[in-house]
Structure formats: structure tokens, C-alpha cells
Amino acid sequence: xxxxxxxxxxxxxxxxxxxxxxxxxxxxxxxxxxxxxxxxxxxxxxxxxxxxxxxxxxxxxxxxxxxxxxxxxxxxxxxxxxxxxxxxxxxxxxxxxxxxxxxxxxxxxxxxxxxxxxxxxxxxxxxxxxxxxxxxxxxxxxxxxxxxxxxxxxxxxxxxxxxxxxxxxxxxxxxxxxxxxxxxxxxxxxxxxxxxxxxxxxxxxxxxxxxxxxxxxxxxxxxxxxxxxxxxxxxxxxxxxxxxxxxxxxxxxxxxxxxxxxxxxxxxxxxxxxxxxxxxxxxxxxxxxxxxxxxxxxxxxxxxxxxxxxxxxxxxxxxxxxxxxxxxxxxxxxxxxxxxxxxxxxxxxxxxxxxxxxxxxxxxxxxxxxxxxxxxxxxxxxxxxxxxxxxxxxxxxxxxxxxxxxxxxxxxxxxxxxxxxxxxxxxxxxxxxxxxxxxxxxxxxxxxxxxxxxxxxxxxxxxxxxxxxxxxxxxxxxxxxxxxxxxxxxxxxxxxxxxxxxxxxxxxxxxxxxxxxxxxxxxxxxx
Numbered sequence: 103x104x105x106x107x108x109x110x111x112x113x114x115x116x117x118x119x120x121x122x123x124x125x126x127x128x129x130x131x132x133x134x135x136x137x138x139x140x141x142x143x144x145x146x147x148x149x150x151x152x153x154x155x156x157x158x159x160x161x162x163x164x165x166x167x168x169x170x171x172x173x174x175x176x177x178x179x180x181x182x183x184x185x186x187x188x189x190x191x192x193x194x195x196x197x198x199x200x201x202x203x204x205x206x207x208x209x210x211x212x213x214x215x216x217x218x219x220x221x222x223x224x225x226x227x228x229x230x231x232x233x234x235x236x237x238x239x240x241x242x243x244x245x246x247x248x249x250x251x252x253x254x255x256x257x258x259x260x261x262x263x264x265x266x267x268x269x270x271x272x273x274x275x276x277x278x279x280x281x282x283x284x285x286x287x288x289x290x291x292x293x294x295x296x297x298x299x300x301x302x303x304x305x306x307x308x309x310x311x312x313x314x315x316x317x318x319x320x321x322x323x324x325x326x327x328x329x330x331x332x333x334x335x336x337x338x339x340x341x342x343x344x345x346x347x348x349x350x351x352x353x354x355x356x357x358x359x360x361x362x363x364x365x366x367x368x369x370x371x372x373x374x375x376x377x378x379x380x381x382x383x384x385x386x387x388x389x390x391x392x393x394x395x396x397x398x399x400x401x402x403x404x405x406x407x408x409x410x411x412x413x414x415x416x417x418x419x420x421x422x423x424x425x426x427x428x429x430x431x432x433x434x435x436x437x438x439x440x441x442x443x444x445x446x447x448x449x450x451x452x453x454x455x456x457x458x459x460x461x462x463x464x465x466x467x468x469x470x471x472x473x474x475x476x477x478x479x480x481x482x483x484x485x486x487x488x489x490x491x492x493x494x495x496x497x498x499x500x501x502x503x504x505x506x507x508x509x510x511x512x513x514x515x516x517x518x519x520x521x522x523x524x525x526x527x528x529x530x531x532x533x534x535x536x537x538x539x540x541x542x543x544x545x546x547x548x549x550x551x552x553x554x555x556x557x558x559x560x561x562x563x564x565x566x567x568x569x570x571x572x573x574x575x576x577x578x579x580x581x582x583x584x585x586x587x588x589x590x591x592x593x594x595x596x597x598x599x600x601x602x603x604x605x606x607x608x609x610x611x612x613x614x615x616x617x618x619x620x621x622x623x624x625x626x627x628x629x
Contacts, residue, residue: 103167105130106151106270111162112147113155113326116460121147121326124161130269131296133303135317135334137310137349138527139555143326144306145192148272149305152183164292167269175434184276185215188263192275194255199246202352204258205243208265215266230261235287253284253414260288269298274502279375284413286626289316292305300407308555310350311585311627314338322346352556354563354589359571361592362404365439366543366576367425367457372398374420394420395431402544405570407577409591409608411584411623422546424582426459438543455485458537462549464529474532475517478502481540499534506565527558531565538569546578551586563589583629596620 103128113121121143128134136144149155151164151169164171174182183189183252191197199207208230209223218226224243231239236255247255256276263271271292277285289312296303307313313320313334321331322343330343331360332482341347373394380388395417402408410418424431427442435442437453444450458481461467468477479498482489489497499513507528509515521529530550537545550566551559569575579590587594587608592616594611604617615621 103165104128105132105167106304107163107165108147108151109163109165111147111160111164113150114159115157119326121150123328124328125332126321126328128270131300133293133296133305133316133318135305135320136304136323137308137313137315137320138323139308139349141325141555144323144324145274146234147323148304148306149189151272152189153179153189154183154189159376169341173548179503181215184211184227184263185266186268187266187270187272188266189272190263190274190276192260194259195247198255200247203244204247206252208243208258211262211265214617221310224270224498226265227261230265231258234258234261234291236261241251248286251414253557257284257288260291266447267445270299270302270304276305277307277309277312285312286430292316298492304336304390304463310338310353321382322349344578348555349397350409352560354502354560354585356589357564357567358590359567359591361406362574363402364404365401366404366437367400367402367578368434368436369398369400369425370434372377372421372424372431372435374417374424374429374431391598395424397433398595398602400595400602400605402576402578404543404576405574406592407570407579409587410597411582412597413582413589413592413607415599417600418580418597419548421597422459422548422578425578426457426546451485451604455481455565456542457544457546458540458542459546459548460533460537460550463544464533464572465521466528468529468536470521473518474498474502477521478532478539481536485540497539498535501539502532504538504569505531505535506561507531507535513561525558527554527562528618530562534565534569535563538573541573542575544578546580546593548580549582550579552581552583565566566590596623 106128109125111121111124112119124147138144146155150160151171160172187265205224205227209229212223212226214220227243228239231242231436236242236254236257239254250258257627258278292303295301317334319332320334321339322329322345322521324345330337330341333446336344341350343505349365373393375391375393377389378392380390398421410421412418420429422431425435437456440449440453442453475498477494478501482494482497502508502513502516507513507516524532553561554562565587570577591608594605594608595602596617598619604611604615605621611620612624615624
């Protein structure tokens with residue numbers, strides 16, 4: 103008997119069926135990847151194994167170690183969840199309790215499922231964090247989720263899931279927010295733990311590179327239906343279903359325009375410092391300084407894309423926010439020759455219009471209370487107050503058309519909708535439209551495709567390339583995805599521990615990197 107057997111699983115929300123007749127099995131020690139785009143039903147299928155889908159009606163069979171999960175009572179389910187079957191959720195910031203320290207959350211799991219004392223659980227929590235590569239684990243267990251970087255939160259989530267040495271680990275996009283080198287470390291860690299304990303792993307992902315490196319078998323879902331499954335080599339090298347073929351053909355393709363003459367953005371000796379508490383009583387009166395960006399230097403030409411890569415905590419996002427003048431910094435930043443810190447308020451406002459930003463998570467950066475017309479047109483109200491309501495609406499409609507958002511060739515039906523009524527890819531297009539409606543010269547892109555499916559990622563990258571050629575936009579692209587850098591960047595900056603360790607043209611960085619850290623990043627992306 104297999105460790106996990108799912109037979110003819112149907113999932114209903116009211117009268118709507120979202121998973122249809124899904125069947126697969128998983129042996130002890132096996133790694134199965136469940137692949138598909140957003141809305142394909144893969145996460146609902148995985149969460150149904152632990153009956154975590156609230157308000158859903160389940161039909162079919164889910165057998166774990168010979169026991170029917172669908173007939174388990176509450177105490178049996180409580181023992182199963184976290185003890186024998188653990189789950190790593192996709193977004194650790196929403197899955198971790200914001201009012202409990204990281205250590206307290208891991209200790210709670212150990213005390214509930216293993217009956218450890220508080221001191222034993224504390225030692226176990228520290229060991230769990232060390233095992234997943236969290237530095238200074240004894241200090242980190244006292245910190246809260248918001249005090250950790252995205253990658254550190256994900257590792258803490260993995261440490262919590264693995265603390266009780268489960269028989270089955272369900273990992274929902276476990277490496278989406280991680281840098282390439284950390285992603286490789288996490289995969290190697292999971293593989294090592296699987297080899298040591300015989301733990302089976304069900305991994306839900308849209309990252310096909312991860313599937314190629316990690317999975318033994320692959321199951322592909324489309325619109326709630328399992329359309330193809332088999333050995334990794336068979337599915338990845340000779341896919342039979344058209345949907346699988348389309349997924350595998352969706353790697354980012356390079357499509358960049360020519361770089362113009364001149365300089366639209368420059369930074370000299372740019373430093374960013376954060377205040378941090380001092381230990382002891384002196385911390386009540388004085389603070390130390392943590393340097394996040396140390397003497398950065400860069401230039402950006404019209405029509406050019408400058409890629410900034412590095413691990414979590416390297417300073418790349420702090421550098422981008424400083425370039426936007428959203429963080430206090432020292433040094434010099436010039437926009438089209440003008441200093442950001444001009445004394446004249448009108449000059450500063452004009453510069454603010456020149457530089458726009460697209461944030462990583464469009465759902466959290468778009469106000470849920472405003473319609474799309476208000477969200478995209480808000481900048482026009484500030485920077486072009488003389489526009490009439492009708493003219494502003496026309497500019498918003500044109501911006502939506504520019505980013506490929508329309509319904510039956512028109513945008514009128516979209517303008518009064520709200521962000522939650524759109525898919526992830528559509529929300530990212532709305533965020534791009536909001537940046538473009540002011541006709542800026544520079545756009546800062548902070549991980550613009552990290553949360554998107556491969557097909558949507560390809561569409562967004564093609565869109566950004568087309569807009570760059572059409573309007574001569576200059577991009578500052580912050581990402582940990584080397585494939586995105588290959589597709590978009592003209593030049594690259596590599597950051598580590600607040601320092602720019604290497605910079606230069608794309609080909610030079612990818613093929614003739616001088617710094618060992620850069621070579622490690624590139625090698626990790628190629629495995």
C-alpha cells in the first residue's frame with residue numbers, strides 16, 4: 103500500500119466543482135511535483151489531503167498510511183496535521199502568527215506533538231532553525247515574523263514543518279520568495295532530510311526548473327483536472343498533453359531594444375543606514391547603525407534595463423527604495439541631471455513624476471477600497487490637476503490598453519471593478535498601468551514576476567519589453583531570478599552584504615564573472 107493514495111477526488115464549493123476526479127499516489131521517500139497555473143486546483147487538492155479547505159465538500163478517497171482521512175474525527179486530524187503530515191504554506195508572512203516570536207511558534211509544535219518541556223522545545227527550535235540555514239538561530243528565535251526577511255521567514259516556516267519529522271511533507275511553492283542560491287540550499291536540505299528519514303514530499307509549484315532538479319514524478323493540473331502524470335524525465339522531455347507542452351515552452355525569452363545616449367539616473371557614494379537597538383540599558387538612549395547599502399555607484403541610460411541581483415538581505419531592495427527617495431540616504435542621486443533633494447518643492451514634485459515603481463506584490467500595493475479607475479488615475483490627480491474628469495478617464499483607459507487589459511476590446515467595463523476581481527497577472531498589469539499613466543522616464547521594478555505563473559511571467563516580460571521600446575523607458579530591475587535578468591537586462595549589478603561586488607554588461611557578468619559570489623549565483627541558476 104502506498105503512503106498516500108488519492109482516488110477520484112472531487113472538491114465542491116457550493117454547486118461549483120473546482121477539482122474533478124483527481125487520482126494519484128505517493129510512496130514513502132518519493133518526491134511528487136504537482137504542477138499547474140494559478141486556478142488549476144493544485145493547492146486545493148493538496149490542502150484537501152489534510153482537510154484544510156474551509157467550506158469545501160469533498161468526495162472520493164484520501165488514504166494516508168491505510169487510514170481514511172475523510173472519516174477522521176477532530177482529535178485524529180489534529181494528531182495527523184503537523185505530526186505525521188506537515189505543510190509549508192506559500193506566503194509565510196500570512197501563515198506565521200504575527201504576535202508570536204518565531205521560536206515560540208516552533209516550540210508550540212514540538213510541545214504539542216512531541217510532549218517536550220519548554221527548555222527541550224527551545225533547544226529543538228534552535229536546532230531546527232540551524233538545520234535550515236538561519237544564521238544566529240539563538241537570537242532569531244526571539245524575533246517576530248516582520249523582523250525577518252522574506253527568505254528567512256520561508257526558512258522559519260520550513261523549520262516549523264520539519265520539527266516533528268513528518269512522514270509526508272506538503273510544500274506549497276516553498277521556494278518562490280527565495281534567492282537562487284538559497285533555493286538550491288533548501289532543495290538540497292529537503293532532499294537530505296528525505297533520504298535520512300524516508301519522508302515523502304508533495305511539492306506544489308509553477309517553477310519548472312525546480313521540477314527538473316527535484317521531482318521523481320510529475321502530475322500536471324489544468325482547471326481542476328489532472329491532465330498528465332508520469333516520471334519526471336517522461337513528462338518534461340516528451341509531454342503528451344497540449345497544456346503541458348505550453349507550460350514547458352513558457353521560459354522567458356530575451357527581447358530588448360536599443361539603449362539611448364545620455365543618463366537619466368545616477369548615484370554616487372550612496373549609503374543607506376538603519377537604526378538598530380543597542381543591547382542593555384544604553385539602548386534606551388542611543389541606537390547603533392546598520393548599513394544596508396554601502397557607497398553604491400550607478401548610471402542608467404534612456405531605454406536601458408539595469409538588473410540588480412543578490413540574496414535576501416544583500417541590500418538590493420534598500421538600494422531601489424533609496425533611488426526612489428523612499429528611504430533616507432547619504433550620497434548623491436540625480437534624475438536627468440537634477441538632484442533628488444532639490445530645495446524647490448515644485449522641482450521635487452516634477453522629479454517624483456519622472457520616476458515610478460511597480461512593487462512585488464500587486465494585491466498589497468493596490469488599495470482594496472478603490473476602483474481601478476481611481477487607482478490608475480490617482481497620480482494624474484496629483485501631477486496634472488488641470489485635467490478634466492473625462493480627460494483623466496481617457497488617459498486611464500489608454501494606460502490599460504497599453505498593458506493589454508480590455509474586455510471585448512474596450513476598458514469601460516474594467517474601470518469600476520476592484521483589485522480582488524482580477525487575477526494575479528491582471529493585477530500586475532494594473533500596477534504597471536498605474537506607473538505608466540504619468541509617462542515617466544524611469545520605472546523601478548521590484549520582483550515584478552516572482553509570484554506569477556510561467557506563462558503569465560512570460561506575458562508580463564514581453565509587455566515590459568514592448569513598453570520599453572515604445573516609450574524609451576529606463577528600468578531598474580530588482581530580482582533574484584537569473585532567467586528574468588537574462589531576458590531583460592542590458593547591465594547587471596551584483597550585491598552582497600550591502601556591497602556592490604560586481605557590475606558590468608549582461609554577457610560579461612553571465613559568462614565571465616570575476617567575483618566568486620557572482621559565479622555561485624550563476625551556477626545555482628543553471629543546475
